[in-house]
Structures are given as C-alpha cells and as structure tokens.
Amino acid sequence: MSAGVSKAAKPATGKGASGRDTAHGGKTQRGIQSVEVGGRLLLALAQARAPLALSDLAAAAQIAPGQAHAYLVSLSRLGLIKRDELSGRYEPGPLSLRLGLLHLxxxxxxxxxxxxxxxxxxxxxxxxxxxxxxxxxxxxxxxxxxxxxxxxxxxxxxxxxxxxxxxxxxxxxxxxxxxxxxxxxxxxxxxxxxxxxxxxxxxxxxxxxxxxxxxxxxxxxxxxxxxxxxxxxxxxxxxxxxxxxxxxxxxxxxxxxxxxxxxxxxxxxxxxxxxxxxxxxxxxxxxxx
CATH class of the missing domain: 3.30.450.40 (GAF domain)
Structure with missing residues (x-):
C-alpha cells in the first residue's frame, strides 16, 4: 500500500472497518467507519435545516468538537460542506448542491x-x-x-x-x-x-x-x-x-x-x-x- 493511502480506507477488516453490517446481494457487507462518521455530520446539518456552529454540529452528530473539526476540514475540501467566514457556521457546500440538483x-x-x-x-x-x-x-x-x-x-x-x-x-x-x-x-x-x-x-x-x-x-x-x-x-x-x-x-x-x-x-x-x-x-x- 502506498504511503498516500490512509489505513482508515482499508475495507472489511481492521480499525477502519465499520462495526455495522449491511445486507447486499445475500452477503454481509462492511463499510468504512470514518466515512460513516462524516456522514453523521452531514445528516446532522441536513436535519438542522440551517447553518450550524462547530459545537452545535458536533453535539448533533454526537462527536467531540475536536474530532468533528478534523472531519469538517476534509468535508470542506471535498465541497460537501463550507464554512461562512463571517459567522463561522457550517452549511452545505457546492458538491452537496450538485448532488441535490442531480437528485432533483x-x-x-x-x-x-x-x-x-x-x-x-x-x-x-x-x-x-x-x-x-x-x-x-x-x-x-x-x-x-x-x-x-x-x-x-x-x-x-x-x-x-x-x-x-x-x-x-x-x-x-x-x-x-x-x-x-x-x-x-x-x-x-x-x-x-x-x-x-x-x-x-x-x-x-x-x-x-x-x-x-x-x-x-x-x-x-x-x-x-x-x-x-x-x-x-x-x-x-x-x-x-x-x-x-x-x-x-x-x-x-x-x-x-x-x-x-x-x-x-x-x-x-x-x-x-x-x-x-x-x-x-x-x-x-x-x-x-
């Protein structure tokens, strides 16, 4: 594995694997826990239906603020979330808008x-x-x-x-x-x-x-x-x-x-x-x- 690939990205086994199993085609599937944690932040933002401060977003996703910040940095780099420079609150990013329009x-x-x-x-x-x-x-x-x-x-x-x-x-x-x-x-x-x-x-x-x-x-x-x-x-x-x-x-x-x-x-x-x-x-x- 190259140095640029995170261990958290490893599939089925290891620390990066999600503890939750899902059925797919009759087989048990395992996911990536870090991806699911990031998804909890996105879900919390969607359910709030309003921009949120870091502390409020972390609390809604049941994640420690320090851990949430690290995830938000990555989600912001992907364009799924953006931070308003004036208020400091987080809101959906341009990629979220594109995905929403695709669904629409x-x-x-x-x-x-x-x-x-x-x-x-x-x-x-x-x-x-x-x-x-x-x-x-x-x-x-x-x-x-x-x-x-x-x-x-x-x-x-x-x-x-x-x-x-x-x-x-x-x-x-x-x-x-x-x-x-x-x-x-x-x-x-x-x-x-x-x-x-x-x-x-x-x-x-x-x-x-x-x-x-x-x-x-x-x-x-x-x-x-x-x-x-x-x-x-x-x-x-x-x-x-x-x-x-x-x-x-x-x-x-x-x-x-x-x-x-x-x-x-x-x-x-x-x-x-x-x-x-x-x-x-x-x-x-x-x-x-």
Whole structure:
C-alpha cells in the first residue's frame, strides 16, 4: 500500500472497518467507519435545516468538537460542506448542491417543469425561474433566461424572501403552516421582523387568502427597484405545493396584471405541469420525500 493511502480506507477488516453490517446481494457487507462518521455530520446539518456552529454540529452528530473539526476540514475540501467566514457556521457546500440538483432532476415535478418553463420563457420573452422549498426558503433550482439581461442577481441557489417577493408569498400561501414557520425562522432581516404585530400578521394572512383565491401573486419594484414578477404554484393531485414558477422582467416592460396575457400564460404552464403529475401519481412520493 502506498504511503498516500490512509489505513482508515482499508475495507472489511481492521480499525477502519465499520462495526455495522449491511445486507447486499445475500452477503454481509462492511463499510468504512470514518466515512460513516462524516456522514453523521452531514445528516446532522441536513436535519438542522440551517447553518450550524462547530459545537452545535458536533453535539448533533454526537462527536467531540475536536474530532468533528478534523472531519469538517476534509468535508470542506471535498465541497460537501463550507464554512461562512463571517459567522463561522457550517452549511452545505457546492458538491452537496450538485448532488441535490442531480437528485432533483429525477423527480417528476422538476422533469415536467423544465421544458414548460423553457417554452414559457420563449413564448413571453421574459425570464422564468423554477423554485422549490429549501431549508432557508424558496430556492431557485432552474433559471431560464429570456429577453434583455436584468440588473438583478438571480441564479440557481438564490433563496427568495418569504414576505418581500411574489415567490415567497406564494410559498407562504400554499405551504403547510409548520413548514412555512420553519422557513420563516431560518430567514432573517428587517423585512421579516417587520411582520410581527398582530394587526400586521392578520393583514398578511388576508393577503395570503387573496393569493390562494386568484392562484398567483405579483411584485412591482420589489424586492429590487426596476424589477417586477409574477409567481404561480404548481400543485400535486392532493393540492400540495410541489414548486413555483416565477416570471421576472423589467418594470414597465412586463405586465403583471392578474388577468393579463403573462398571467394567463403562467397559469396555463402551471396547470400543465400539475396535469403531468396527475398522470404520474406513483412518482409523487419520491418528490415529497
């Protein structure tokens, strides 16, 4: 064995082997304990659904902080985890995002949405984003560019504000309350703290009722001046939110009226995706998980 190969990487026997057995093809399989320990850190981060400090991440994974740090160094080198330089907290890294997107591409709602989002962007001449529920909030997982470039930083991985964007308010309107509250807790900033008083909360809930009634939401010059949008939910056969389609364009150029041609095209695309999900009910469970 060369000097560059760690003893911990040895298979079935030795200190590096996991004590847990797994069945595979009728044979007992043994794994690498150090890999499984690293997996516990990843699992703890995923279950927390928020960036964690080293001490909190170690405690959640039931690992000593010093040992956890060594694993986090390796996981960071692989891109599975990254450390925010300002807060010092750990969060999923770029490789985790790539693996998540690879998994997403196998899901029926995403597969159905991609060609329809591209066709919608081409038909109306405005950019279209596909957003799903992430730990921090609605997250862009596909962005179809169309028309002139927009002076706004939107890309795959962008998290949309719950109260300040049309996409965020659609998610607030159609997600279960407990999921919405968890996202809300993970988002921070003045825009979120502004809706704390009972009268303001009641007004926000009334706005969500209106979104449910018309089936879409709009934003004008918000959260970025000069940028407006329309967002509509894609619902599964049980009426649960699978994802949202959001059309984005320059204010004055895009018609965000609820009864306008852009809104009608957006709603038609969302209904088409929902119809595809009805045709594939056996695949919905994997998407929901």
């Amino acid at each position: 591409q196998t899901q029926p709602a995403f597969r159905a949405a991609v060609p329809r989002a591209a066709a919608l962007a081409e038909a109306i001449g405005f950019s279209v984003a596909i957003c799903i529920a992430g730990p921090q909030g609605p997250t862009i997982v596909r962005y179809e560019h169309a028309g002139f470039p927009l002076h706004v930083n939107l890309h795959v991985g962008t998290v949309m504000s719950l109260p300040a964007t049309s996409t965020g308010r659609v998610f607030c309107a159609f997600l279960p309350r407990d999921v919405r509250d968890a996202m809300w807790a993970n988002q921070s900033g003045a825009a979120n703290r502004a809706i704390t008083q009972p009268d303001e909360s009641a007004a926000f809930e009334a706005a969500l009722d209106a979104i449910r009634a018309r089936g879409l939401e709009s934003s004008v010059d918000a959260p970025s001046p000069g940028i407006s949008s329309l967002s509509a939910p894609v619902l599964d056969p049980d009426g649960r939110l699978s994802l949202a389609l959001t059309v984005i364009g320059s204010t004055g150029a895009i018609d965000v009226a609820a009864g306008g041609p852009i809104a009608r095209a957006l709603l038609a695309a969302a209904r088409d995706i929902g119809a595809q999900l009805v045709a594939e009910p056996s695949l919905l469970a994997s998407f929901a998980s």
